[in-house]
Amino acid sequence: MSERRSSESGFPIKGVYTAADLPEDLDSRLGAPGEFPYTRGVYPTMYTSRPWTMRQYAGFGTATESNARYHQLLRAGTMGLSVAFDLPTQMGYDSDEPIAHGEVGKVGVAIDSIEDMRLLFADIPLDKVSTSMTINAPGSVLLLLYQLVAEENGVPGTALNGTIQNDILKEYIARGTYIFPPKPSLRLVADTFAYCRKEVPKWNTISISGYHMAEAGATPAQEIAFTLANGVEYVRAALAAGLAVDDFAPRLSFFFVARTTLLEEVAKFRAARRIWARLMRDDFGAKDPKSMMLRFHTQTAGVQLTAQQPEVNLVRVAVQGLGAVLGGTQSLHTNSFDEAIALPTEKAARLALRTQQVLAYETDLTATVDPFAGSYVVEAMTAEIEAAAVELMERVADHGSAVDAIEAGFQKREIEQSAYRIAQEIDSGERVVVGLNRFAVDEEEPYEPLRVDPTIEAAQAERLARLRAERDADAVARALTELRAAADGTDNVLYPMKEALRARATVGEVCGTLREAWGLYRPTDRF
Numbered sequence: 001m002s003e004r005r006s007s008e009s010g011f012p013i014k015g016v017y018t019a020a021d022l023p024e025d026l027d028s029r030l031g032a033p034g035e036f037p038y039t040r041g042v043y044p045t046m047y048t049s050r051p052w053t054m055r056q057y058a059g060f061g062t063a064t065e066s067n068a069r070y071h072q073l074l075r076a077g078t079m080g081l082s083v084a085f086d087l088p089t090q091m092g093y094d095s096d097e098p099i100a101h102g103e104v105g106k107v108g109v110a111i112d113s114i115e116d117m118r119l120l121f122a123d124i125p126l127d128k129v130s131t132s133m134t135i136n137a138p139g140s141v142l143l144l145l146y147q148l149v150a151e152e153n154g155v156p157g158t159a160l161n162g163t164i165q166n167d168i169l170k171e172y173i174a175r176g177t178y179i180f181p182p183k184p185s186l187r188l189v190a191d192t193f194a195y196c197r198k199e200v201p202k203w204n205t206i207s208i209s210g211y212h213m214a215e216a217g218a219t220p221a222q223e224i225a226f227t228l229a230n231g232v233e234y235v236r237a238a239l240a241a242g243l244a245v246d247d248f249a250p251r252l253s254f255f256f257v258a259r260t261t262l263l264e265e266v267a268k269f270r271a272a273r274r275i276w277a278r279l280m281r282d283d284f285g286a287k288d289p290k291s292m293m294l295r296f297h298t299q300t301a302g303v304q305l306t307a308q309q310p311e312v313n314l315v316r317v318a319v320q321g322l323g324a325v326l327g328g329t330q331s332l333h334t335n336s337f338d339e340a341i342a343l344p345t346e347k348a349a350r351l352a353l354r355t356q357q358v359l360a361y362e363t364d365l366t367a368t369v370d371p372f373a374g375s376y377v378v379e380a381m382t383a384e385i386e387a388a389a390v391e392l393m394e395r396v397a398d399h400g401s402a403v404d405a406i407e408a409g410f411q412k413r414e415i416e417q418s419a420y421r422i423a424q425e426i427d428s429g430e431r432v433v434v435g436l437n438r439f440a441v442d443e444e445e446p447y448e449p450l451r452v453d454p455t456i457e458a459a460q461a462e463r464l465a466r467l468r469a470e471r472d473a474d475a476v477a478r479a480l481t482e483l484r485a486a487a488d489g490t491d492n493v494l495y496p497m498k499e500a501l502r503a504r505a506t507v508g509e510v511c512g513t514l515r516e517a518w519g520l521y522r523p524t525d526r527f
Contacts (some may be wrong), residue, residue, distance in 0.1 A: 048369060067121065
């Protein structure tokens with residue numbers, strides 16, 4: 001008898017699957033590609049007409065250094081840029097604030113004002129590239145800076161394509177780069193939806209993210225359950241703000257991880273599409289098919305990379321990328337093999353992109369749509385993950401809403417329990433990590449990581465001092481006063497925010513104005 005193993009989500013994996021394991025209503029669960037419930041993909045032709053968008057995540061040190069990396073990636077054939085921001089920018093602080101000390105330019109690029117954004121995208125055709133920005137609490141601020149730079153270069157908001165992550169709820173669950181309490185944060189998300197519908201209509205206004213929950217230890221079922229529950233909360237916030245579901249839902253997008261457990265990951269992506277389609281049609285009355293389509297970006301699993309024998313990560317990333325493609329992702333970022341050690345070198349970033357290009361152009365993955373459809377094991381796993389995720393979503397709903405569950409600590413506790421179980425399995429050797437707890441080598445080969453210049457913080461502070469000395473201080477003060485009035489009232493805050501940024505207010509000043517109006521979120525006050 002074949003040995004039974006458990007999936008990442010906790011259900012047993014059989015040694016052999018047969019037709020008896022398929023759901024009885026398989027035909028209705030599947031549908032055709034590009035048709036409800038979108039299990040087989042959101043577009044009828046998927047990759048047979050064009051491959052997925054190949055993104056590479058970049059951003060480190062100064063805007064000038066990051067701009068140089070973007071040009072390298074574009075020359076290498078990437079089709080979309082993905083911006084990483086440093087921790088002070090993610091938290092809405094300027095580089096010269098005391099709290100930013102030691103973190104400037106470390107995990108991403110430092111953006112303090114429109115001047116940094118000009119440098120970041122210098123000589124890049126913003127009407128031709130798609131840009132994804134991994135930014136949440138200050139997501140609207142960075143989007144407006146991007147729009148202002150585009151306008152300075154003659155590119156209107158109607159021509160811009162891209163995504164801001166703008167998913168604040170998962171910050172309370174998994175990452176911690178929140179600023180404001182949940183309710184005003186949701187208001188800012190809804191204001192961004194309304195602003196972009198009018199001013200930047202092709203922009204994806206949110207990337208509802210399970211990736212970071214997965215990196216924190218969430219199982220595949222938890223990843224999609226808590227992500228889709230957050231999605232429900234954003235839909236409700238937009239509806240409460242007076243937006244019609246079919247006016248904003250087509251611009252919603254999602255962000256998931258791809259692990260090395262390829263079969264379960266493929267099943268996860270297919271289950272997520274099916275659950276979301278039914279939610280949008282049956283619970284929210286969406287009529288536009290685009291409102292029911294779960295479109296998502298995928299990044300390979302950073303948490304599964306090892307600093308030991310880092311070249312093995314090339315194999316892991318290839319398998320993870322394969323799972324994302326077989327699962328029907330719309331865009332993909334493949335991690336560099338050296339990211340467990342430091343920021344990726346130019347060569348490592350290029351190899352990561354080449355991995356995607358091999359999948360797209362040297363395999364037959366793009367020859368047919370959803371090649372695993374009807375697979376005994378994948379269809380059985382899809383149904384298993386779907387059932388587990390729906391049950392978890394019901395447990396979130398039992399708290400009242402995703403926000404109520406967050407404030408009760410539900411999602412965080414569930415993920416922490418999974419993370420602890422995984423750590424125990426690795427420590428005991430039950431879960432094999434090649435090069436770490438099995439197949440290790442006595443001596444690692446030397447590796448020279450990319451280093452961030454420690455003088456960046458001082459240079460950014462000098463740039464800020466010069467900016468404040470040269471700008472019209474009265475114009476900045478007036479613009480920030482108008483922003484505060486909007487934040488205190490009910491007007492859309494993005495319009496006065498844009499004018500403040502145009503006047504060269506800094507990211508920290510804009511976020512500081514909103515902090516004064518809305519306060520800070522302190523989790524110890526809640527649970």
